[in-house]
Amino acid sequence: MVNELKEGWNVNQMAQKVARDIPDGSYVNLGIGIPEKVAAFVPEGREFIYHTENGLLGMGPVPAEGQEDPELINAGKKAVTAIPGACYFHHADSFTMIRGKHIDVCVLGALQVAENGDLANWSTGEPGAIPAVGGAMDLVAGVKTIYVITKHNTKTGEAKIVKNCSYPLTGKAVVNRIYTDLAILDVTEKGLKVIEMAPGLSFDYLQSVTEAHIFQ
Amino acid sequence: MINKIVTSVEEAVQDIFDGATVMISGFGEAGSPIELIHALIDQGAKNLTIVSNNTGSGEVGLAALIAHKRVKKMICSFPRTANSTVFPELYKKGEIELELVPQGTLAERIRAGGAGIPAFFTPTSVGTPLAEGKETRVFDELTYVMENAIKADFALVKALKADRYGNLVYNKTARNFGPIMCTAAKTAIVQAEQLVELGDIDPECVVTPGIFVKRVVKITNPAQESKLVAENRRYPW
Numbered sequence: 001m002v003n004e005l006k007e008g009w010n011v012n013q014m015a016q017k018v019a020r021d022i023p024d025g026s027y028v029n030l031g032i033g034i035p036e037k038v039a040a041f042v043p044e045g046r047e048f049i050y051h052t053e054n055g056l057l058g059m060g061p062v063p064a065e066g067q068e069d070p071e072l073i074n075a076g077k078k079a080v081t082a083i084p085g086a087c088y089f090h091h092a093d094s095f096t097m098i099r100g101k102h103i104d105v106c107v108l109g110a111l112q113v114a115e116n117g118d119l120a121n122w123s124t125g126e127p128g129a130i131p132a133v134g135g136a137m138d139l140v141a142g143v144k145t146i147y148v149i150t151k152h153n154t155k156t157g158e159a160k161i162v163k164n165c166s167y168p169l170t171g172k173a174v175v176n177r178i179y180t181d182l183a184i185l186d187v188t189e190k191g192l193k194v195i196e197m198a199p200g201l202s203f204d205y206l207q208s209v210t211e212a213h214i215f216q
Numbered sequence: 217m218i219n220k221i222v223t224s225v226e227e228a229v230q231d232i233f234d235g236a237t238v239m240i241s242g243f244g245e246a247g248s249p250i251e252l253i254h255a256l257i258d259q260g261a262k263n264l265t266i267v268s269n270n271t272g273s274g275e276v277g278l279a280a281l282i283a284h285k286r287v288k289k290m291i292c293s294f295p296r297t298a299n300s301t302v303f304p305e306l307y308k309k310g311e312i313e314l315e316l317v318p319q320g321t322l323a324e325r326i327r328a329g330g331a332g333i334p335a336f337f338t339p340t341s342v343g344t345p346l347a348e349g350k351e352t353r354v355f356d357e358l359t360y361v362m363e364n365a366i367k368a369d370f371a372l373v374k375a376l377k378a379d380r381y382g383n384l385v386y387n388k389t390a391r392n393f394g395p396i397m398c399t400a401a402k403t404a405i406v407q408a409e410q411l412v413e414l415g416d417i418d419p420e421c422v423v424t425p426g427i428f429v430k431r432v433v434k435i436t437n438p439a440q441e442s443k444l445v446a447e448n449r450r451y452p453w
Contacts, residue, residue, distance in 0.1 A: 053319065054243045055389045070245055070440055071390035077244040077297065088388055090395040090423075091243075092327035095320030099340060130304045131316050132294040133346065138320030141339040172343035 008181035008198040014149055016041040017196070018107055018179050021147070026104040027051055027097075029139060032076035034149050035107040051103055053135040055094050058086025075135065098135070099142035106143035108136065110150040110178075112165040115212040117175040117187040119148065120167035133170075140171035152180035152209065159211035161185065161192070182206060183214075191215060220382045220432050221411060225255035228405045228433045232261045232370050235288075239326065239371040239397040240268040240278055244297060245441035247390035249374040249407045250277040252433070254451050256372070257281055267291045267326070267366055269319065269393060271303035274445030280452075282306065289313035291366065293322050299445050318346060321363050323396060328365035330399025330428070335364045371401030374438065375424070378408035379415075382429030383422045391423065398428040407435040 009017070015037035022028060022038075024046040030036050039061070042048055050059040052074040059074060060081035068079035082088075097103055112120040119140055122133045140146055150160055161178065177195075178185040183206055184196040192214045197206055207214055222228050229252060232238065238256075242248030257280055266287050272279030279302040281287060295303050295314060306312040317325065318340050328336055337360035341347040351362040373394040376387040384406060386394055398404040411434045 052389075054246070055392050069388065070442060071247070072388040073244065073246050077246075082388070088386070088391050090391050091319070091323035091393050092396045095323050099320055099324075099338065128308060130296045130307055131314075132296050133316060133318050134294045135319035137318040137344060137346065138340045141342070142320075169344045 008152070008201070010181070011037060012041070014179050014181060017184060018147055018149055019043060021177070022046075022048060022105050027057070027102065029053065029098070029103050029106040029143060031106070031108040031136075031139075033109050035109060036076075038107050038149075051094075051097060052080070053094050053098060053139070055089050055091060056080070056082060056086060057089070057097070058083045060086070095135070095138055098138050101142055101144055103143045105145045105147060106139045107147045107149055108139065110148045110160060111167050112160055112162050113148050113150070113175050113178055114162055114165045115187075115191045117173040118165050119146070119170045119175050120165040121170050123168045125168045136170045140174040146175050147177050147179060148175050149179045152182040162211045163213070182209070185214060219380045220426070220429060221380050222431050222433050225251050225407070225433055225435070226258070228252060228407075228431050229255045229259050229372075231403075232256060232259060234261055235263045236261060236369040237265040237267065237367070239368040239393070239401055240266055241371070241373040241392065241394040241397050242278075243269050243389065243392040245273070245277075246388075247374050247386070247392045247394055248272070248277055248441055249372045250439050250441055251435045252372040252405060252407050253277050253281055257284055257286065257451060262286045263288045265289045265291065267322075267368060267397075269293050269322065270297050271295045271300055273297060273299035273441060274448075275302060275450040276439070276444040277441050277451070279303070280450065282312065285311070287312060289315065291315040291317060291322070293317055293319035316346065323393065325363055325366040326393065326396045326400045329367040330396060333365055335362055337362050366400060368397070368401040369403065371397040371404040373397055373404060373406045375406050375408045377410045377412050377417060378406055378429070378432040379412050379417060379426070380432075381414060382406070382424075382426030382432055383417050384408065384424035384426075384429060385417055385421065386423055395424045398424050403430045404428055405431045405433070407433050407438065409436060409438065410434075
């Protein structure tokens with residue numbers, strides 16, 4: 001089957017599809033890495049307000065070179081800007097926004113997502129590794145809608161969309177929708193429903209490269 | 217007369233004792249009170265339990281405190297970041313303990329500690345390894361895990377402005393854990409870039425009310441951790 005692997009969507013196309021599905025006026029938290037790309041594809045006429053859990057609502061784009069402020073950073077500890085109308089707050093308030101269900105959408109990366117919406121994205125559980133969790137468990141427990149953006153399979157061909165996560169969980173049954181390079185999948189009570197497939201893919205092919213059971 | 221201003225970092229940290237629990241503000245380098253941490257290294261207290269989101273970078277600030285074997289245990293959410301090598305090496309050798317806490321749970325445990333709440337129930341971490349062994353309870357058909365408050369003997373906090381009552385204003389995302397750590401420590405010690413007169417901070421804009429602060433020391437130009445790390449600086453210099 002590997003020979004048949006189609007190209008699929010690139011990361012920018014995936015991010016664009018995520019942005020397309022976020023309603024106007026949403027408060028949005030973007031995870032570190034690929035999820036950050038979503039901010040570049042806000043559809044015309046829509047306004048999102050970005051929350052970064054280290055204490056800023058109204059996060060703006062990366063500053064021009066030389067304009068970085070080490071005390072104005074995002075959750076990835078990278079320099080950012082604050083838009084007019086932004087506000088700063090301490091950590092307990094920041095996680096009140098998260099845990100108290102005030103943030104509408106969170107976009108996160110994943111190591112594994114299971115067909116019931118279980119997410120593993122903080123640890124491979126490798127013995128001796130330094131565990132680090134950050135705000136991921138709070139985000140999946142508190143944000144109203146959780147989108148995952150991830151490659152469909154790992155570089156070495158291992159499944160990321162799985163029947164059951166083998167890595168330690170970030171949260172149980174927390175993911176609402178998965179955007180991969182091959183498809184968009186909704187987590188439903190019946191399992192993973194295919195919402196959209198990359199051009200040229202057949203459902204049978206998609207199932208053949210997906211460990212989890214999927215349906216149309 | 218109330219005057220919480222002390223004249224040196226040495227004086228500010230002089231009574232931190234062996235075995236103390238010390239909260240240290242900061243998210244990465246933003247808000248990390250690097251001069252107070254260096255004064256603590258010089259002061260010599262050991263066997264400390266440190267509550268801080270990260271474990272520092274390079275061999276300055278919090279990472280230097282850890283490198284000098286002053287820290288028995290870290291309570292934090294993200295112990296490894298770019299340029300953080302000191303903690304991982306000691307942890308792998310089994311020479312430092314780690315209590316890993318989700319970031320929001322860490323914040324709320326500190327908030328609760330300062331607010332006189334001994335424990336609370338949270339949805340965060342339910343069904344994950346970090347909830348194992350903890351009491352759970354069901355409210356409105358959802359499961360929550362019980363988390364205990366964290367209190368500290370001392371907090372080391374970085375602010376932008378302070379007055380002699382201890383009222384504080386912070387700088388941008390350097391605020392992070394500062395306000396809640398001031399509330400949860402018996403003795404909150406603050407380094408501020410500016411000391412201002414009473415009344416100069418609009419009462420509507422005070423972020424940390426002075427009641428939560430015991431000592432303030434002026435550090436006009438605090439060192440920037442990432443610059444020190446880029447220059448391969450180590451503390452003590």
